[in-house]
Amino acid sequence: MDNPPKSSTPLYQSISDYLNxxxxxxxxxxxxxxxxxxxxxxxxxxxxxxxxxxxxxxxxxxxxxxxxxxxxxxxxxxxxxxxxxxxxxxxxxxxxxxxxxxxxSSNPDSQNSxxxxxxxxxxxxxxxxxxxxxxxxxxxxxxxxxxxxxxxRSKTNNNQxxxxxxxxxxxxxxTSPLSExxxxxxxxxLDLTLLLLVRALDSVFRSAVLPSSYRSKAGDVGVDGIGVEENEEMRKQKRQALTRKVDAIVFWACSARIMWCFFYEPQRLPRSYNKWIMSIANIDPRILSALRAIRADKWSYTQRRSDPADLVTTFSKDLGYPAAWGDPKILPPYGGEGATKVWEALGVQGRNAVGGLPCEIVHGGLAGHNCYANAGVRGLKAFGEALAIYLPVHVLPILLTRPQKLLQLSTLLSTLLNILRSASFLSTFVSSIWFTVCFTRTIFLAKLFPWISHDFWDGPFGCTFLGSLVCGSSIWIEQGRRRGEMALYVLPRAIRACLSEKWLKSGKRSVKFAExxxxxxxxxxxxxSSSHAPDSLRGLxxxxxxxxxxGPSNGFWKTKRKDTGTPSTPTESTEPSKKSDEVVEKLGHSLDTLN
Structure with missing residues (x-):
C-alpha cells in the first residue's frame, strides 16, 4: 500500500503564508x-x-x-x-x-446571561x-x-x-519585576512608568495644542482671502513654534534639576547617567565631595571647620599647590581688603577682594587661575568628545539606508552642519556651567557683594545653583525639531529626581497604587493615540x-514588499524613495536619543 503523499510545503512556509x-x-x-x-x-x-x-x-x-x-x-x-x-x-x-x-442566541435556559x-x-x-x-x-x-x-518566588540555596x-x-x-x-x-x-508617563503627557499636550488640521475643498477661501487650507497650515506652524519653545523650557528646567542633583544628590540619578556627566564635565570627584560637605555643614569658611580635616588640603597638594590653599582655617571667608592681604601672604594671584577657595583648585589645575581659559578649554574638550558621539549618530543611518547620498555635496554639508551643531550644543552646555561658577564666586558677583560669605557663594544655592540654571539654555543651539526629543529624554530623570526617596522606598501601598x-x-x-491620533505622537x-x-508598511517604515496579486500603482512604487530622506533623519534622531 502506497504511503500518502507528504506535503511539499515546509512548516515555516505555511506559517509565513498564514501570517501574510x-x-x-x-x-x-x-x-x-x-x-x-x-x-x-x-x-x-x-x-x-x-x-x-x-x-x-x-x-x-x-x-x-x-x-x-x-x-x-x-x-x-x-x-x-x-x-x-x-x-x-x-x-x-x-x-x-x-x-x-x-x-x-435566544436560548431560554440562559436568560440571565x-x-x-x-x-x-x-x-x-x-x-x-x-x-x-x-x-x-x-x-x-x-x-x-x-x-x-x-x-x-525562587528559592535560594547554596547550589543556586x-x-x-x-x-x-x-x-x-x-525588564524588572518586583520582588516580594x-x-x-x-x-x-519605576523608570519604565516614568518613561510612559512623559510620552503620554506629551501626546495629550500635542493633541490639545496641535489638533488635526481639517481639509477643505479646493477653492475655499478664508476671511482674509486666504485659502482655508493655507490658513490652517499657518496656524499649525505657529502651534509647532509654540511647542518648540515649550520643549526648550522643559529641557532647561529638567537639566537644572538634574545638574543640581548631580552636584548634591547623585543617588537620585541613574548610576550610568552620573558617570556620563562626570566624564563630559571632567570634574574631580574631590571637588564634588567639598561641595557636598559645604551643604552638609561639614565644611565652613566662617566657622573654620573641615570634616575630614584633609578634605581639600590633600587635593591641593596633589595639584602642586600649598596645602594651605585648601584649608578653611586659613582661607578668607569674605571679600574685601582683608581677603587681598591673605592672598598676598599665601601667594595666590588674580583673586583680589574675593574669598573662598582659589580658582586654581576649583579648576582642578587646568588653566591656572584664568577662569576664561578654563571654560574655553573645557568647552573644546567637550566639543571633541561630542564629535566622537554625534559623528556615528548622524552618519550611520545614511550608511545603512542610502550610502550614495553621502556623495552628494548638499547631503554631506547638511550632515556635517548637524554634527557641528549638536557638538556645539553639548560643548556650550559644559563650558557655560564652568564659566557661571567662576562668574559667581570670582569674576563679578562675589566682588559686587563682598560682605556675603563664601559659605553661600560655594554653597548649594550659590555658584553651582546658577550654573545649573544657565547650562540648559544651550538647547537653543540645537534644531527646533530635536529639542522635543531631548526634552522627553531628560524629563523622566528630572521627575524621578523630584520624587521623595523616603516615600518611594517606604513600601507603602500608596506607592504601588500610584505607579x-x-x-x-x-x-x-x-x-x-497610536490608533486614533498618531499625529499627537512624535519621536521614538x-x-x-x-x-x-x-507594521513595517506604515508611514516612514514603508518598504518594498512582494506583490500579492494586486498590480502596484506608480504611486506605490515610488513611495519608498519619497520616504528615504525621512528614514535617514528619523533614524538619526533615534540613535541620538539612545546616547
Whole structure:
C-alpha cells in the first residue's frame, strides 16, 4: 500500500503564508511584533555581560545564564508583559467590535446571561471607537503592569547562583519585576512608568495644542482671502513654534534639576547617567565631595571647620599647590581688603577682594587661575568628545539606508552642519556651567557683594545653583525639531529626581497604587493615540508604535514588499524613495536619543 503523499510545503512556509494572509493590524501580527521587539530590548542587555565575561565558562556562569533566560522568557518577563499590554488591547478591541455586531442566541435556559450580554452590548454601543479602544487598552495595560510586578518566588540555596553572578535587573529598567519585599528600595519598574508617563503627557499636550488640521475643498477661501487650507497650515506652524519653545523650557528646567542633583544628590540619578556627566564635565570627584560637605555643614569658611580635616588640603597638594590653599582655617571667608592681604601672604594671584577657595583648585589645575581659559578649554574638550558621539549618530543611518547620498555635496554639508551643531550644543552646555561658577564666586558677583560669605557663594544655592540654571539654555543651539526629543529624554530623570526617596522606598501601598495607576493610564493613552491620533505622537514613541500597531508598511517604515496579486500603482512604487530622506533623519534622531 502506497504511503500518502507528504506535503511539499515546509512548516515555516505555511506559517509565513498564514501570517501574510492576515492584515498587518491583526492582533496576532501586533503581538508578534511587540514580543520580538520587547525581547530584543530586554534580552540583549541581559546577555551582554555574559558575552563580555569569562564567567560563562564556569558552572556558576551557566547557572546565572539559565536564570536570566528563564526570567526573560517567563510570564513576568518584559517581552511577555508588554505583549499582553499591547497585543491584548488590540485583541480586546476586536472582541468588543465582534461582540457588538453579533446578536445573542435566544436560548431560554440562559436568560440571565442573555440579559447580561445585552446590557454589556448596549454599554459598548454607546461608546465611540476611541473610547472602546481606550477601555480595551486600560484592561490590557493593567494586566501588563501586574505581570511586570509579579513577585519573584525562587528559592535560594547554596547550589543556586549568587547575586553578584547574575546581572542586576535594576540596571535594565525595562525588564524588572518586583520582588516580594519592596521596603527599603524603589520599584524596579519605576523608570519604565516614568518613561510612559512623559510620552503620554506629551501626546495629550500635542493633541490639545496641535489638533488635526481639517481639509477643505479646493477653492475655499478664508476671511482674509486666504485659502482655508493655507490658513490652517499657518496656524499649525505657529502651534509647532509654540511647542518648540515649550520643549526648550522643559529641557532647561529638567537639566537644572538634574545638574543640581548631580552636584548634591547623585543617588537620585541613574548610576550610568552620573558617570556620563562626570566624564563630559571632567570634574574631580574631590571637588564634588567639598561641595557636598559645604551643604552638609561639614565644611565652613566662617566657622573654620573641615570634616575630614584633609578634605581639600590633600587635593591641593596633589595639584602642586600649598596645602594651605585648601584649608578653611586659613582661607578668607569674605571679600574685601582683608581677603587681598591673605592672598598676598599665601601667594595666590588674580583673586583680589574675593574669598573662598582659589580658582586654581576649583579648576582642578587646568588653566591656572584664568577662569576664561578654563571654560574655553573645557568647552573644546567637550566639543571633541561630542564629535566622537554625534559623528556615528548622524552618519550611520545614511550608511545603512542610502550610502550614495553621502556623495552628494548638499547631503554631506547638511550632515556635517548637524554634527557641528549638536557638538556645539553639548560643548556650550559644559563650558557655560564652568564659566557661571567662576562668574559667581570670582569674576563679578562675589566682588559686587563682598560682605556675603563664601559659605553661600560655594554653597548649594550659590555658584553651582546658577550654573545649573544657565547650562540648559544651550538647547537653543540645537534644531527646533530635536529639542522635543531631548526634552522627553531628560524629563523622566528630572521627575524621578523630584520624587521623595523616603516615600518611594517606604513600601507603602500608596506607592504601588500610584505607579500602577500611572502606568495603566499612560500606556492606554499611548496605544489609543497610536490608533486614533498618531499625529499627537512624535519621536521614538511614534515610530515604535507605528511599527508595532501597523507594521513595517506604515508611514516612514514603508518598504518594498512582494506583490500579492494586486498590480502596484506608480504611486506605490515610488513611495519608498519619497520616504528615504525621512528614514535617514528619523533614524538619526533615534540613535541620538539612545546616547
Amino acid at each position: 494572509s492576515i492584515p498587518s493590524d491583526h492582533p496576532l501580527q501586533i503581538s508578534l511584533r511587540t514580543y520580538f521587539l520587547s525581547l530584543s530590548l530586554s534580552l540583549g542587555p541581559s546577555l551582554l555581560p555574559f558575552i563580555l565575561s569569562q564567567k560563562t565558562r564556569r558552572k556558576g556562569g551557566f547557572t546565572a545564564l539559565k536564570h536570566v533566560l528563564k526570567r526573560e522568557f517567563g510570564v513576568s518577563g518584559f517581552a511577555f508583559a508588554m505583549t499582553a499590554g499591547v497585543g491584548g488591547g488590540a485583541a480586546l478591541k476586536r472582541l468588543f467590535d465582534t461582540f457588538e455586531d453579533n446578536e445573542p 442573555i440579559q447580561l450580554t445585552s446590557a454589556f452590548r448596549r454599554f459598548i454601543s454607546k461608546l465611540s471607537p476611541t473610547q472602546k479602544t481606550f477601555l480595551a487598552n486600560i484592561i490590557s495595560s493593567f494586566i501588563s503592569i501586574s505581570l511586570l510586578q509579579l513577585p519573584q 547562583c549568587s547575586l553578584h553572578s547574575v546581572p542586576k535587573r535594576s540596571s535594565i529598567p525595562l 519585599s519592596t521596603r527599603g528600595r524603589t520599584s524596579a519598574t 500602577r495607576l500611572t502606568f495603566v493610564l499612560s500606556l492606554a493613552i499611548l496605544l489609543t 514613541s511614534r515610530w515604535t508604535l507605528a511599527f508595532v500597531m501597523k
